[in-house]
Amino acid sequence: MMIEMQQVTMQFGSKVVLKKVSLKVQPGEIIGLVGANGAGKTTLINLILGRLQPTSGQISVLQAAPSEKRHFNRIGAMLQDDSRIARLKVSEELTMVGQYYQQPLPVATLLKMADLTEQANQMVNQLSGGQLRRMTFALAMAGDPDLIFLDEPTVGMDVTSRQHFWQQIDQLKQAGKTIILTSHYLEEIEKVATRILILKDGQFQYDGDFQTLQQQYRSSQIQFKADQSMANLQDWPEVLAYQEHAHRISLQVTNSDVVLARLSPQIGQTIHQVQVQAGSLTDIYNEIMGADTDAIINGSK
Numbered sequence: 001m002m003i004e005m006q007q008v009t010m011q012f013g014s015k016v017v018l019k020k021v022s023l024k025v026q027p028g029e030i031i032g033l034v035g036a037n038g039a040g041k042t043t044l045i046n047l048i049l050g051r052l053q054p055t056s057g058q059i060s061v062l063q064a065a066p067s068e069k070r071h072f073n074r075i076g077a078m079l080q081d082d083s084r085i086a087r088l089k090v091s092e093e094l095t096m097v098g099q100y101y102q103q104p105l106p107v108a109t110l111l112k113m114a115d116l117t118e119q120a121n122q123m124v125n126q127l128s129g130g131q132l133r134r135m136t137f138a139l140a141m142a143g144d145p146d147l148i149f150l151d152e153p154t155v156g157m158d159v160t161s162r163q164h165f166w167q168q169i170d171q172l173k174q175a176g177k178t179i180i181l182t183s184h185y186l187e188e189i190e191k192v193a194t195r196i197l198i199l200k201d202g203q204f205q206y207d208g209d210f211q212t213l214q215q216q217y218r219s220s221q222i223q224f225k226a227d228q229s230m231a232n233l234q235d236w237p238e239v240l241a242y243q244e245h246a247h248r249i250s251l252q253v254t255n256s257d258v259v260l261a262r263l264s265p266q267i268g269q270t271i272h273q274v275q276v277q278a279g280s281l282t283d284i285y286n287e288i289m290g291a292d293t294d295a296i297i298n299g300s301k
């Protein structure tokens with residue numbers, strides 16, 4: 001077992017962030033931890049890393065206490081803060097940090113993984129925001145860890161860097177590493193995670209794989225061409241969102257069977273080219289979070 005949490009509660013003063021949360025993580029799992037700002041994702045990671053003590057409950061990591069010293073060689077964490085060490089070049093900092101580990105990855109490998117080969121001789125404090133994020137990734141990987149934490153890893157990365165980053169994560173996945181990651185880019189989580197945890201109101205509202213989540217919520221997208229506006233569809237209880245653009249109507253629905261059955265007399269008459277797509281993690285997330293998450297994610301709302 002890589003991680004075991006039993007009935008963990010975390011309070012800051014009177015604010016309860018996690019309520020009796022239990023979690024078991026097996027080797028090779030890629031856990032996508034999602035939830036609104038302030039849901040407690042970083043707090044959960046900090047507890048597992050031993051950077052915070054729970055108010056109550058037990059946590060074990062690699063069969064020992066989270067703060068156990070020997071974890072240093074097996075755990076890598078890319079947290080939200082990027083630290084800049086002035087007066088060191090990228091390759092120098094990676095060499096220096098590598099010396100602390102028993103089995104460091106070669107600097108050239110780290111540079112490749114983080115797509116920083118071209119910046120190897122650049123000063124760390126002169127890297128751009130996205131480059132610095134990649135540097136933080138390289139530093140997290142320096143000891144070739146088995147258990148990897150990635151807290152909003154792709155924030156600030158451009159499109160190409162982001163793609164390169166997820167390719168690396170895919171390789172780590174193939175290599176059997178265990179990864180816990182948070183991201184507000186849910187399409188990224190959907191692709192890479194073998195298990196999704198949705199944190200809301202201090203507990204996991206969902207814990208399982210994406211396919212099961214899709215079946216459970218049956219949230220889907222229906223798109224079609226219509227001869228006229230059909231804004232009245234917004235009143236149907238199964239319709240979560242309605243969009244119309246140049247006679248193309250797009251619906252996010254809770255149960256596509258019900259909606260299609262009701263639309264069926266019009267299909268081929270006033271409705272054409274019907275397409276149905278299973279819901280994305282973003283659709284399902286919106287459904288779970290309900291109306292109180294207008295702020296969300298990816299600017300999709």
Ligand SMILES: Nc1ncnc2c1ncn2[C@@H]1O[C@H](COP(=O)(O)OP(=O)(O)OP(=O)(O)O)[C@@H](O)[C@H]1O
Pocket residue numbers: 012017035036037038039040041042043044
């Ligand atoms: N050291 C602390 N002292 C007091 N409150 C804290 C502390 N750390 C976190 N909190 C509070 O705990 C809650 C959870 O914070 P946390 O950073 O874990 O959320 P998150 O899910 O990671 O959010 P985000 O998506 O914004 O990163 C927030 O309300 C936050 O204000």
